[in-house]
Amino acid sequence: MSEAEDFLKVARAAREAATVLAPLPRAPKDAALRAIADALVAGVDEIIEANAADVTKARESGTSEAMIDRLRLDAGRVEKIAEAVRQVADLPDPVGEVVRGSTLPNGLELRQVRVPLGVIGIIYEGRPNVTVDAAVLCLKSGNAVLLRGSSSAYASNTVLVRIMQEALATTEVPAGAVQLVPGLTRESVGHLLRARGLVDVLIPRGGASLINSVVEQATVPVIETGVGNCHVYVDADADIDMALTILINAKAQRPSVCNAAETLLVHADIAEAFVPRALAALKDVGVTVHGDERIRAYGADVVPATEEDFFAEYVSLDIAAAVVGSLDEAVSHIRRYGSAHTDAIVTRSQAAARRFTATVDSAAVAVNASTRFTDGGEFGFGAEIGISTQKLHARGPMGLPELTSTKWIYTGDGHVRV
Template sequence: MTLTAVSVDERLRLAKDAARQVGLLDSAAKTGMLRAIADAIDSATDTIVAANADDLERGRSAEIGDALLDRLRLDATRVAALATAVREVAELPDPVGRVLDRRTLPNGLELQKVAVPFGVVGSIYEARPNVTVDIAALALRAGNAVVLRGGSAAQSSNAALVEVMRQALASQRVSPEAIQTVDDFGRDGARALMNARGLVDVLVPRGSASLIETVVTESTVPVIETGAGVVHVYLDATARDEWARKIVLNAKTQRPSVCNAVETVLVHRDAADRLLPDLLGALAGAGVRVHGDDTTAGYDPRVVAATDADWATEYLSLDLAVRVVDDLDAALDHIRRYSTHHTESIITEDEAAATRFLAEVDSAVVLVNASTRFTDGGEFGFGAEVGISTQKLHARGPMGLAELTSTKWLGRGDGQVRT
């Protein structure tokens, strides 16, 4: 179903109207709707990949960089993964209608606090066509309409995906206006979305630190802040050699362009002689350029000197900052200073150190003896994710269905009046 509204406000109002219909669908109807979307994505693989090829060509010409090109790229395997994620969301328990609290007042008035849809969920993101599908699927499963601004880099891919999903909604007799995009309005569309208070109920930005900062500071619509990932792994004095090497390599190299990839490794001084020679060699073998302090550089001539800026850098590439610290307290101090409160992990066999790390690190996800790459809605069992919230209000960490609902109180009485 082709977009026909000629103004941003008109599209937002259509989304608001469609949200009422979606919000009243029962769980079975929402499941059927999402299954239809997944089937439609599978059927349109060639069309989607061809549209994505246009975006990739423009991205290369614009020299947007390898990290953004990787996030932008869709091939048949990634399109199939998008459809699979939608099917997984379709089978998740319906978050709407959950009873979160109940009580009976002394006068007999019965109260229930229940989960309800937000209404209209907006998202502003860049070079991530997977977000187009993930957020739409999660928003719809939670009974919401969705308005998307995916950025110019992925405009062809996003347009193809939105068209496919809107057609799937129409085939299920659900208003296709429940999925809207303002991409064709460019930056004016983004500004309108950020200031659509009363039409859009919540806005979720995903992308670079500058994009997120712009949305947070300029929006009049309530924003759930997702943050940049200056992510740390701390190798404690008792860290196993094999775990240290395996976890750091996975956290850095499996997909370096994502926000849960490690950017800084801290090494306890007492473990440096044991861990660093092998670890630095393994990183070099995997194509990682290490930016290290003076101590780290002494273990491998390939290490480049780190600057103060390196400790605060989200590389999103095969670059890694490595620093030797005196002890756990020094590691915690470094993390407090430079972390973006996304994900941190400690590798240790000291239970007391693990307990302190879990208690004292103020990040959305804190891990022991595991890769930071697990900070992900799919890995957490959400089917997909809206984003990874680094704020503390409403939602924190990977956001799934529950985070796309609000609450209301329902009361049933038999004539009570307040005295």
């Protein structure tokens, strides 16, 4: 059987499963998720063994430690994945929720209700936890899912999907609702991108090149999730100690994730008091600063920043830094170089906070808080499917409601239009 035929087989199975899954009430879906969580814990040794093979191959191919950290699973991480599955099971089911409704003047009862999207294709890089997160969010919201992870995690993903399918086989949710796209070639991705009629929507999750490639080549509708060139802007009226705490957390708490800060902007009026302390604090946690001329004036260890540095999503212990003359200049910088993911202001001025939040055009804007909070779990959504940076349908962390569409239902009593 060819790769194309293999893909059609799993895509059709997912489509059939979606038809069965869509009308299921909450209880059987929650039971299926809890069965998956239990199966993951029971299969931890097998998962770790497969993951170790992926990690070994990644090291041999020269993959960075930041990327290996995203790839690696251990018993603790598997337990956290299982716990996240249980948390999703506990969340409200969005399917059937009435978004709005009314009785029209002619007596028709009108309702707009949430319904599943159908079959969702997820294309992602590196992180095998996404395999489970994506699957359970899709299942809870009544969707079947086609998973296409990177070749670097293929052994891990294969075992995870098999464990989930075996768990589903003991429940009312069809095992075919979770499928791994077969094959490791670029063409296997192409089959998914062109599966219009079998796949209802694609969600790419990864770096800029992956997302751009999916958007440019897909014939299936795409929900863009964005790269994370997140900014921390320290305003003229900032509390310096607070700004330092937020900066270090945003950059160094976990530098390999998309909501980590990649750029520091400092108002010129506070630069002399703040920048030397910021450079020392960043150096203490191992961060290399790529600064403009005004930042370099405060530290001999600062690397000269290039234009590319201000566009960069480092996902490493590096940060770009610049001094700006005003809040509006900071916003202009963010609009030029940012990725519309998450941007933060540190200030004691309510007027500055209001202007920043009104003019920064990003999916999430933080005031006196770390960029690291832009996350489905932190927002109380459960595990997220991704951070959408587009402006249609979903924006920001995508939880369960964002994995639904709506259907209009109207009920009459023999009504006809005249």
